[in-house]
Amino acid sequence: MSNRCYIATRKGLFTVDRGNSKWSISNAAFVGDNVTLVMHDPRNGDLLASLNHGHFGIKMHRSRDEGKTWAESTVPQYPPMPEGYEPKMVPFFNKPLEWSLKLVWGLAPGGADEPGVVWCGTMPGGLFKSEDNGDSWELVRSLWDDPTRDSWGPNGAEWPGIHSICVDPRDSRHVSIGVSTAGVWITRDSGKTWKITGGGMRSEYAPPEQQGDPLGQDVHCLVQCAGNPEMFWIQHHNGIFKSTDGAATWSEITDVKPSVFGFPVAVHPKDPNTAWFVPAFKDEKRCPTDGRVVVNRTSDGGKTFETLRKGLPQKYAYDLVYRHGLDIDETGKSLAFGSTTGSVWISDDSGDSWQTVASNLPPVYAVRFAKA
Amino acid sequence: MATVRFTQNIQRHVACPTREVKGSNLREVLDDYFRENEKARGYVLDEQGKIRQHMVVFIDGDMVRDRDRLSDRVEPGSVIDVIQSLAGG
Numbered sequence: 345m346s347n348r349c350y351i352a353t354r355k356g357l358f359t360v361d362r363g364n365s366k367w368s369i370s371n372a373a374f375v376g377d378n379v380t381l382v383m384h385d386p387r388n389g390d391l392l393a394s395l396n397h398g399h400f401g402i403k404m405h406r407s408r409d410e411g412k413t414w415a416e417s418t419v420p421q422y423p424p425m426p427e428g429y430e431p432k433m434v435p436f437f438n439k440p441l442e443w444s445l446k447l448v449w450g451l452a453p454g455g456a457d458e459p460g461v462v463w464c465g466t467m468p469g470g471l472f473k474s475e476d477n478g479d480s481w482e483l484v485r486s487l488w489d490d491p492t493r494d495s496w497g498p499n500g501a502e503w504p505g506i507h508s509i510c511v512d513p514r515d516s517r518h519v520s521i522g523v524s525t526a527g528v529w530i531t532r533d534s535g536k537t538w539k540i541t542g543g544g545m546r547s548e549y550a551p552p553e554q555q556g557d558p559l560g561q562d563v564h565c566l567v568q569c570a571g572n573p574e575m576f577w578i579q580h581h582n583g584i585f586k587s588t589d590g591a592a593t594w595s596e597i598t599d600v601k602p603s604v605f606g607f608p609v610a611v612h613p614k615d616p617n618t619a620w621f622v623p624a625f626k627d628e629k630r631c632p633t634d635g636r637v638v639v640n641r642t643s644d645g646g647k648t649f650e651t652l653r654k655g656l657p658q659k660y661a662y663d664l665v666y667r668h669g670l671d672i673d674e675t676g677k678s679l680a681f682g683s684t685t686g687s688v689w690i691s692d693d694s695g696d697s698w699q700t701v702a703s704n705l706p707p708v709y710a711v712r713f714a715k716a
Numbered sequence: 717m718a719t720v721r722f723t724q725n726i727q728r729h730v731a732c733p734t735r736e737v738k739g740s741n742l743r744e745v746l747d748d749y750f751r752e753n754e755k756a757r758g759y760v761l762d763e764q765g766k767i768r769q770h771m772v773v774f775i776d777g778d779m780v781r782d783r784d785r786l787s788d789r790v791e792p793g794s795v796i797d798v799i800q801s802l803a804g805g
Contacts, residue, residue, distance in 0.1 A: 397729070397759075398770055399725070399768065399770040399771055399800035399801070400726060400729060400759040400760075400768065400771075400800070401758060401759060401762065401768055403729075403758075416755075419758070421758075421763040422763050422764070423763075424763075424764065425764055443764060444762040444763050444764050444766075445762070445763065
């Protein structure tokens with residue numbers, strides 16, 4: 345059972361601790377600074393926080409005392425652009441593709457059998473790997489140099505980005521990543537080679553003939569069930585998809601009320617058929633339907649959904665939850681999510697009821713439990 | 717020698733005292749400065765050596781033109797200001 349949760353926000357990183365009867369904020373770090381992502385490493389207790397200083401660029405900080413103190417650590421850096429390299433133009437924006445770090449958008453510890461390994465997904469589309477707990481990073485060239493990379497699409501930002509990184513608990517060399525916008529990619533050799541997958545997904549924002557193109561899939565969030573790693577769930581730009589064959593093929597879950605649109609998804613650590621979503625009115629409004637914040641839970645692999653609302657605001661609430669804004673602990677009992685309007689809710693009964701932890705934080709970018 | 721001065725806003729992240737350094741263009745001057753303060757380099761330049769999008773550099777009061785290659789000429793006695801541009805909230 346997790347007793348701590350970290351909340352990365354536009355203006356700081358907040359620690360939330362479990363008390364006797366409720367969760368409450370116990371610490372604030374980096375107050376005033378834009379903390380875009382936080383990762384807790386269950387293997388050694390390290391915390392990594394990514395900051396976007398705007399003027400001064402993207403930085404990484406690390407804590408080795410559970411967030412009491414932080415020190416700036418090494419940030420992933422793109423290698424020198426090859427002499428004479430002429431970047432292609434980004435579709436939509438008619439601007440050259442970037443070759444420098446714009447955002448740290450995904451952080452994941454490697455497997456239990458590979459201490460020190462940390463994966464980092466970024467904008468403009470580079471995946472980095474560290475083998476020394478983030479002391480140094482190396483761009484995964486096999487993916488960056490893939491001939492399709494020039495045609496990866498942007499998303500809400502101007503660059504493609506890697507946001508979801510799933511390390512297979514059976515084999516740490518087997519890593520699946522979600523890219524917005526370039527579908528799902530899988531390596532089985534620690535990043536030496538990659539294959540795109542995504543058969544069965546559909547992008548309704550593309551011309552009809554191109555909707556099945558795996559490269560055109562705007563994956564908002566990809567998760568893998570630890571207890572049954574063949575099972576993946578995706579919150580996609582235009583729907584919910586699941587795979588029961590290790591991400592090889594996907595089936596769409598439709599007819600979900602109030603909406604199939606959203607950003608995050610969480611899967612139960614043991615039960616692959618139980619997953620949670622935070623729906624929003626799709627796509628052009630991006631706020632809770634009818635001003636009601638709800639969480640959708642399926643317990644039967646997507647056949648049916650329960651709409652959970654106990655403890656959540658049901659009137660004039662316009663909280664949007666970003667892709668890293670929802671997390672589940674290692675028991676599957678505790679879930680936490682945070683919103684663009686600075687609210688944080690935690691449930692200790694798998695989402696049946698929710699406690700309001702905060703209502704006035706800065707916009708929340710990421711919520712992460714400290715897991716055992 | 718040229719004098720390099722930094723915005724106050726950078727100082728809470730990395731100390732950047734005013735110093736006199738050598739060089740006949742901006743690249744040489746900043747390289748000389750960052751040689752003894754490597755951490756500061758990444759706060760002003762990106763990993764390709766370009767001036768970060770929301771940073772501005774002035775040489776004797778004139779805004780630097782070549783933000784990618786940093787070829788703008790620096791005279792002995794020049795004063796270089798490294799400042800953040802107005803942006804964000």
